[in-house]
Amino acid sequence: MKIQLTLDNPKAIAIYNLLEKKIKSKSFEKALFLLAQDSSNEIYFGYENAKKAKAVAMDVVITEALPETEPQQKTDKPDNEKTIDSQKSDNTDTGTKATSGFKIEL
Amino acid sequence: MNENVNKIASTLTKLSGDEILAEDAIEFEGFKYRVGETSGSNIDYMYDLKDLVNYSHIFVRSLIKNRPIKKIAISIPTEAYYSSKLKEDGGIIEKMKESLKRNIPTLEKVRVLPQGTAAVSHLVMQNMINPKDGNILVIDGGFNTVNISVTNEAGKILYTNSIHDELGVYNLLTEYFREELKRKHDEVTTNAQMLKEIFLKEKIDLGFNTVNIIREKEQALATFLPKLIERVTRELKKKKIEFGQFVFVGGISYYIDKNIISSSKPFFIPEEGGEFLTLLGMKEMVDDDYDVFDVGFGDVKYSFKE
Structure with missing residues (x-):
């Protein structure tokens, strides 16, 4: 089961604190690896996601248990994950002006 | 990037000796400045709002040289702007106008505009973000001020906050990044400009050797950004403000690679020119006959009238 951690989800902060603790005693890459593999966290963090997560307490896709097969697949971006690229194409594909009705309150 | 935008460091040099006779020296309260x-x-450096109010005119006067200037737009931190709106005496907005008009007698009109939210206005106008994706969280990270605001899809300001001297670029470089460098190297400069160069070039020159510092850079960001994000989200939670998308603008955007952020919410981080977005937004908010100055604690960004 996937859990989507969002910016306003305190669990994201907890994961980062955990990562930070590991960094203190290990090399960064090793810490990421350990976190990715550490089943005592009751989460499967995933190496790629851990790498992404190293800098910001933002959305991280995690799984609740170690996956039985193909862990790398679990680290793929979810379909609904939007990045700047997808966002840009959203804006251009629709052909709609985002500006309509928007005016900064001064 | 718009070719009509420029910047200089927000530094004031008090002149002495023959230098006070220099053509570009600006007089203020008995001293000459460059x-x-x-x-x-x-x-x-300018350090706080009081400095901004007292010294901004020196930058304006120096940059316009002897041209008789009539209309200018100038920025102040977001929170100072919107809290001024609530004050009977007009707060910092009025103080800034008064200081500029007193020191630049040719001035007829002064528009004071909010940093950060002006940048969002520009991004929306350029279709870089779509207000319909939800409330826009703006993290405008400057040299030592981080302006945070949330704007709804109509442009109404739902929340503003400015964090001073805690989570800006200066703090990232001189506290977090320097701390990482010190783990390996005995002597590390305290000069923010030199640290900035090391950070962006990802290597440090140690005489006969050049050492790669990518790991130190990553670790500094790994410590700094969660603190910034945690601070932002904690305040928003307290106020029960939600957002559907977010943008990083200002100088801090140079330090954040979009690839390290994974979010289900749309976000925008400019690849270049992030520090000019407030200026560009300000230009769109005023008529073409205004000279525009975005006065930050690290740099003064400016654009002269068309």
């Missing part, structure tokens, strides 16, 4: 110098002696 702006924008990053090396030498007697250099001061």
Whole structure:
């Protein structure tokens, strides 16, 4: 089961604190690896996601248990994950002006 | 990037000796100043809102040289702007107008505009973000001020906050990044400009050797950004403000690679020119006959009238 951690989800902060603790005693890459593999966290963090997560307490896709097969697949971006690229194409594909009705309150 | 935008360091050099006779020296309260110098002696940075109000006119006067200037737009931190709106005496907005008009007698009109939210206005106008994706969280990270605001899809300001001297670029470089460098290297400069160069070039020159510092950079960001994000989200939670998308603008955007952020919410981080977005937004908010100045604690960004 996937859990989507969002910016306003305190669990994201907890994961980062955990990562930070590991960094203190290990090399960064090793810490990421350990976190990715550490089943005592009751989460499967995933190496790629851990790498992404190293800098910001933002959305991280995690799984609740170690996956039985193909862990790398679990680290793929979810379909609904939007990045700047997808966002840009959203804006251009629709052909709609985002500006309509928007005016900064001064 | 718009070619009509420029910047200089927000430094004031108090001149002495023959230098006070220099053509570009600006007089204020008995002293002569030069702006924008990053090396030498007697250099001061502006530090707080009081400095912004007192010294912004020196930058304006120096940059316009002897041209009789009539209309200018100038920025102040977001929170100072919107809290001024609530004050009977007009707060910092009125103080800034008064200071500029007193020191630049040709001025007829002064528009004071909010940093950060002006940048969002520009991004929306350029279709870089779509207000329909939900409330827009703006993290405008400057040299030592981080302006945070949330704007709804109509442009109404739902929340503003400015964090001073805690989570800006200066703090990232001189506290977090320097701390990481010190783990391996005995002597590390405290000069923010030199640290910035090391950070962006990802290597440090140690005489006969050049050492790669990518790991130190990553670790500094790994410590700094969660603190910034945690601070932002904690405040928003307290106020029960939600957002559907977010943008990083200002100088901090140079330090954040979009690839390290994974979010289900749309977000925008400019690849270049992030520090000019407030200026560009300000230009769109005023008529073409205004000279525009975005006065930050690290740099003064400016654009002269068309």
